[in-house]
Amino acid sequence: MSSWRDRILHHFDEPLLRLYLVSDPDDLLLDEELLTQLQNRGLTLIPYEDPVTFRYRYESFCRERLQNRSSHILLRVKEDSLDHLPYDFLKAGDRVDLRLSSLFPRLSANIVSELDGEQLDRLHIVYEEYTGPSSDSATCDFILRKVFKVPYDTIDNPVDLMKHLFAKHERGIRYPKSLEQFLIGKLRLRPELNRLPVEEIVSSSRAFFDYIQREWFTSLKKWSVEKEQGKEALPPDEQYGFEMQMFRHPEVWPFVEHLFMEGKLSRVRGIDANRLPEWTHVGIHSDPVAEEKQHLNHLLEKLEGGDDLSDHKGWLHRAMQFGRLKHLRLKLLTELDEETNRRIAALEKGLDAAFANWMLHGYRALPNLPHLPRPVMVHHIPHYLDYRRRSKVALMVVDGMSFVQWNQIREALELEFNMEENGVFAWVPTITSVSRQAIFTGEPPLLFPKTLHTTRKEASAWKLFWENHQVSKMRVTFEKGLGLGVYDSTHIQALQKDQTQIAGLVVDTIDRLMHGAIQGQEGIYEEIDLWLKKGYLKALIDDLLARGFDLYLTSDHGNExxxxxxxxxxxxxxxxxxxxxxxxxxxxxxxxxxxxxxxxxxxxxxxxxxxxxxxxxxxxxxxxxxxxxxxHGGISLEEVIVPFVHVTRKSE
Structure with missing residues (x-):
């Protein structure tokens, strides 16, 4: 079956020209599969953003290749017009205009432009069914129903909404902003949903899971108290209340149970499970070791089953799951039998072999992907922070932290902080001078060749990035070597300078522990546990949030x-x-x-x-x-895909 990509690829059929000048205001070329296909055809995409940077790239890497006809260049321009390009390129290149309006002319281009490549695939399949007007409202209605399969007019009670949101958030589905606001507007018209925080739980997975967590705790607590008071004989509606009625619904409870097994909901502490029915016990904390072994086995079975690993999103999800699994293995080391350890080792070997194969053909498309709605590679991070910046921003790079160590750290922080977790790809080779420098420059390594083997220019590069984004370098701090000894806020520049708007901080404790490890990852686990108990990281995070910083935490590479x-x-x-x-x-x-x-x-x-x-x-x-x-340095899953986490204070 043909796709929307085929119509774009048709512009670049054989015989290839030496230079294409492409106007792409709708970011059609910033699609992972399309980029890979263009690269497989021998085309090298170069973005034209800053004229000076472009000239450097062209003179350093492209001119000679074009002259000896060993390369074909695709020069991508975000603007509608190509007329601002240098004359020598306009004279030599073949012009191509790419527009969403030519692919889906009957729909609103403003709405369609918010869809990603996978969503455009589904739209392409159903597009011929559309016969309505090209208004924003009609387009939203069609895409919600046909692309996302959301019959929103049938959601008229809390149970229906919960069923929809459990499926949406558990699978990590995100609606484009316009569709999300359209859906929220329609749901707000339903009187039966007025008691729910509709906008928050539709928009944010974190807000939705927090809401379910609170309601579960409140329901169990209330029901437990009523049991003590001998109210079991009350009619069901009075006995359980609205929330417990919702949880007990046969079409809702399987979702809730699954989230407890996944670890996305935490079991409630301080409740006597013996007072409550057996079906509630999966959500009540009683035996930590048994519960964690249950969680580990659930994750292991799920990872052995496999899922779609054809693109970077699939690998991001897999890396997060595997990091959780391996953390639990290290935590439960003495409790696990040989067969379980053997299965985990076999899983890791298979995953790394498949990932290495994917990296050789899929990784090269990632640097050109957009930094929104979230960064894909570590050098995208400062661009994302600039877009999200409203006041003060702090980026904490925990050098050498993989998803395995992050899960250990998260357990030490989750009682006091909310953490919105995502993953990003490190630069290969996964060493500090390459990948961490990419974070603080906001550039791929090819643009800092003179400092590729050192980190001595990170501070100046970090300040230059923000100066180029209208923040005075006097309001930007950079400090590294954090995390050792006893925490003292007076030693943190970002906390001592009231004028600081942007803070870059490097906590290198894990990297130091890694290079000094003589007992492998098991020894590192014990060392990190001791470090976390001393409270340095928690105190630093607490002080940054108290000073009004919007805090993001990431890593430059993992470890193996x-x-x-x-x-x-x-x-x-x-x-x-x-x-x-x-x-x-x-x-x-x-x-x-x-x-x-x-x-x-x-x-x-x-x-x-x-x-x-x-x-x-x-x-x-x-x-x-x-x-x-x-x-570290290689292309294993644990080295390449690292955490990118938004940390906020947990409300009472």
């Missing part, structure tokens, strides 16, 4: 436990000689090493010229044979 396969003895031939990565200035040197040692010759997407990268395979390292370390 690896076994040595033997050292590579090459003297000074490699620029960088890490345990899991080596960077050469010459591709032939890299290829020679790749032939002699089991490894991945990384294609070098987004890296400066003269950066030929050799990566150790998952679970292996270029150190003495059989020696065990915890390190």
């Amino acid at each position: 436990e690896s076994c040595g396969i033997g050292r590579i003895s090459e003297g000074v031939l490699a620029h960088s000689r890490g345990e899991r990565v080596r960077i050469y200035s010459d591709e032939s040197l890299r290829d020679r090493a790749a032939q002699a040692h089991p490894s991945h010759a990384w294609p070098g997407f987004g890296l400066p010229q003269g950066s030929s990268v050799l990566l150790a395979r998952s679970g292996e390292a270029f150190i003495h044979e059989k020696e065990m370390i915890v390190s």
Whole structure:
């Protein structure tokens, strides 16, 4: 079946031209699958945003390739017109105009422009059914019904709304803003829904789960008290109340039970389960070890079952689940049998093999994806923060933190803070000088070739980014080496300077523990547990929020436990000689090493010229044979996909 992408790809059929100038105001080219197909055809996409940056990219990487006809360039412009491009490009390039209005002319382009590629796929299938006007309202109605399968006019009571929202939020479905507001407006017309915070629970998964959590706690508490007072004989409506009636509904309860098993709802503490029916026990905290083993087995079965891993979204979801699973394994280490540990090890090996294969063809499209509605790669983060910025913003980079460590940290913070979790992709090679520097520059590594092997320019790069986004460098702070010793707020610049609007903070405790680990990830788990109990991180977060900062927490790369396969003895031939990565200035040197040692010759997407990268395979390292370390640099799932978390204070 043809798709909307085929109509775009038709502009770039063989024989390919050397240079295409593309006007793309609707961001049609910023689609993961389409970018991959264009790259497979031999086209290199270059965004034209800042003329100076573009000239640098062109002169450094494109001019020679165009002249010797070894490359085909697609120069993408966000504007409607191409006339502002340099004359030499206008003269040499072939013009292409891409518009949503030409793909779906009968619908409102304003509404359709908010859909992502996957949603456009579904719209393309049903588009011929549309016969209405091109108004915003009619378009919203059609897309909600046909693309998202939401018969909103049938949602007229709390149970129907809960069924819809459980399915929506558990699967991570997000409606474009216009459709969301249209749906909220329609639901507000239903009198039976007036008692619910409709706007909050429709818009935000976090708000919805918090609402269910509160209602579950309130219902259990109320019912428990009434049981003590001997009110079991009351009629059902009076006995249970509205909330418990909703939970007991046969079409709602399976969703609630599943969320407790997933860990998205927390079991309530302080309730005597023996006083309540057995069906409620899944949501009552009683035996921590049994509950966590139940959660681990549930996750393990789910991950072994597999799901769609064809794009970066599937891998993000999988990385978050696997991080939770491995955290529970480390926490329950002495409680697990050999078979469970064997299954987890086999799962990890299979996941890393599949992920490495996907990285070789799917990763290269990610740098060009948009930073909205949320960042995809770490260098997108400051651009996202600038878009979301209303007053003061703090970005805390916990160096070396994988999703495994994040789950351990989250458990220490979740009683006092709300945490909206997402994931982002680190830059490969997953080392600090490459990936952390990408965070603080807001640029891919090919734009900082002179500092690729050092972090000494991070502070100035961070301040320059915000100066270019209309924030005086006097109002921007950057500090690293945080997390050690006893916490003292007077040592934190961001907390001492009242004029600070933007704060960059590097907490490198985990990275230091990692490089000093002699007991593998099990030892790191114990060290982090001790560090968290001392309260440094919690106190820092608490003070940043108290000072009015909008706080985001992320990492530059994760880590993996690896076994040595033997050292590579090459003297000074490699620029960088890490345990899991080596960077050469010459591709032939890299290829020679790749032939002699089991490894991945990384294609070098987004890296400066003269950066030929050799990566150790998952679970292996270029150190003495059989020696065990915890390190980073490669393309395992735990190293590449890291947390990106919005932290807010939990209301009473």
